[in-house]
Amino acid sequence: MGAHHDTHDHGHSAGSHDHGSHASYIKGFILSVILTALPFGLVMAGGFENRLLTVALIVGFAVVQILIHMVYFLHMTAKHEEGWTLMSTLFTLIVVVIMLAGSIWVMYHMNTNMMPKMNHEALQGFGS
Amino acid sequence: MxxxxxxxxxxxxxxxxxxxxxxxxxxxxxxxxxxxxxxxGFWVYLMSDCLMFAVLFAVYGVLGTSYAAGPGPKALFDLNLVAINTAMLLFSSITFGFAMLAMYAGQKGKTLGWLFVTLLFGLAFLGIELYEFYHLIQEGAGPGRSAFLSSFFVLVGTHGLHVTFGSIWLITLMVQLAQKGITVANIRRMNCLSMFWHFLDVIWIGVFTFVYLLGMI
Structure with missing residues (x-):
C-alpha cells in the first residue's frame, strides 16, 4: 500500500484523485454485462409485440450503460478537474443531441416532402 | 491571486x-x-472525437434505411458475432482497469501482464470485425452496394480504426513501461490511453445498440 501512495503523490496530476479499485471495476463490469445481455436477449428472442416499447427499452439500456462506463471506468465526477471534465462532456452532449435529432428530423421531412415514392423495380438498370 | x-x-x-x-x-x-x-486536454480531444462519431451516427441514421433494393440489416448481420465482439471489448475494458490499478500499486510485471491481456482482447475484437467485413464483401454487400452499407462501413470501420490505433499505442506503451518502468510520464500516458480505450467501449455501446440491435428488430 505504501508504494501505492508513493506513485499516487508523485505521478498523479492534480485534479484526478479517483482511479477506482478492483471492487468498483468489477461492479461496473457486472452491471455492463447485465445491461448488454438484456438488450441482446430481448432482440434475439424477437422483441415485444410493441416495436416502440422494444426500441425504447434497448435505447434505455444503452444510455444507462454509458453512464455506468462514465462512472466506473472513466471515473467521472462533478469535481474532476474543477468540473471542467463534466462541463466539456455536457457541452458535447448538447451538440450531439442537436446534431443527431436535427439531422434525422430535417432529412426525414426532406424525404417525405421532396421525394416521390421510389419504385425500385422501375429504376432497375438506371445508373447501375 | x-x-x-x-x-x-x-x-x-x-x-x-x-x-x-x-x-x-x-x-x-x-x-x-x-x-x-x-x-x-486529452478529454477535450476525446469529446471532439465524440462529435465526429456523432456525425457518422447521424449519417447512418439518415441513410440507414436506403437499401437501394439491396440487402438490409436482417439479411446481413449476425447478432451472435456482435455479442462475442461486444464481450471482447468489455473484457478488454476491465483488464485495462486492472492494468491501471497494478500500475498505481507500483507492480510493473502485473501491469504489463494485464496490458498484454487487454491487447489480446483488442486484437480478437479486430479479428472478428475484419471477418465480418470480409464476409459482407464476399456476399456482395460491400460499401459500394447501397447508401446503407456505405454509412455502415464508414461508422463501424472508423471505430475499428480507432481500436487499431489504440492497439498500436498499447504496444508502444508496453515497450516504454518495460524499458523505463512506471515513471511520471508513463503514468500520464497510461492515463490517456485508459481514457481512449474506455471511450471506444462507450462508442461501441452506441454502435451495437443503434446499428445492430435496432437494425434487427
Whole structure:
C-alpha cells in the first residue's frame, strides 16, 4: 500500500484523485454485462409485440450503460478537474443531441416532402 | 491571486519592473505541475472525437434505411458475432482497469501482464470485425452496394480504426513501461490511453445498440 501512495503523490496530476479499485471495476463490469445481455436477449428472442416499447427499452439500456462506463471506468465526477471534465462532456452532449435529432428530423421531412415514392423495380438498370 | 495586487497593473509596466508584473499576472507562482493539464486536454480531444462519431451516427441514421433494393440489416448481420465482439471489448475494458490499478500499486510485471491481456482482447475484437467485413464483401454487400452499407462501413470501420490505433499505442506503451518502468510520464500516458480505450467501449455501446440491435428488430 505504501508504494501505492508513493506513485499516487508523485505521478498523479492534480485534479484526478479517483482511479477506482478492483471492487468498483468489477461492479461496473457486472452491471455492463447485465445491461448488454438484456438488450441482446430481448432482440434475439424477437422483441415485444410493441416495436416502440422494444426500441425504447434497448435505447434505455444503452444510455444507462454509458453512464455506468462514465462512472466506473472513466471515473467521472462533478469535481474532476474543477468540473471542467463534466462541463466539456455536457457541452458535447448538447451538440450531439442537436446534431443527431436535427439531422434525422430535417432529412426525414426532406424525404417525405421532396421525394416521390421510389419504385425500385422501375429504376432497375438506371445508373447501375 | 497573490497578496501582491495593486489596483493599476499599468503602473507596474511604467516602473519597468518585470518581476512585479509577472507577479501581478500570477505568472511566477503556482506553476502547474508539468503535464497536469494533459488529462483534461486529452478529454477535450476525446469529446471532439465524440462529435465526429456523432456525425457518422447521424449519417447512418439518415441513410440507414436506403437499401437501394439491396440487402438490409436482417439479411446481413449476425447478432451472435456482435455479442462475442461486444464481450471482447468489455473484457478488454476491465483488464485495462486492472492494468491501471497494478500500475498505481507500483507492480510493473502485473501491469504489463494485464496490458498484454487487454491487447489480446483488442486484437480478437479486430479479428472478428475484419471477418465480418470480409464476409459482407464476399456476399456482395460491400460499401459500394447501397447508401446503407456505405454509412455502415464508414461508422463501424472508423471505430475499428480507432481500436487499431489504440492497439498500436498499447504496444508502444508496453515497450516504454518495460524499458523505463512506471515513471511520471508513463503514468500520464497510461492515463490517456485508459481514457481512449474506455471511450471506444462507450462508442461501441452506441454502435451495437443503434446499428445492430435496432437494425434487427
Amino acid at each position: 497573490s497578496v501582491f495586487s495593486p489596483a493599476n497593473p499599468a503602473a507596474l509596466y511604467a516602473e519597468n519592473n518585470p518581476e512585479a508584473v509577472a507577479k501581478y499576472w500570477d505568472q511566477s507562482e503556482h506553476h502547474p505541475e508539468e503535464g497536469a493539464s494533459t488529462p483534461l
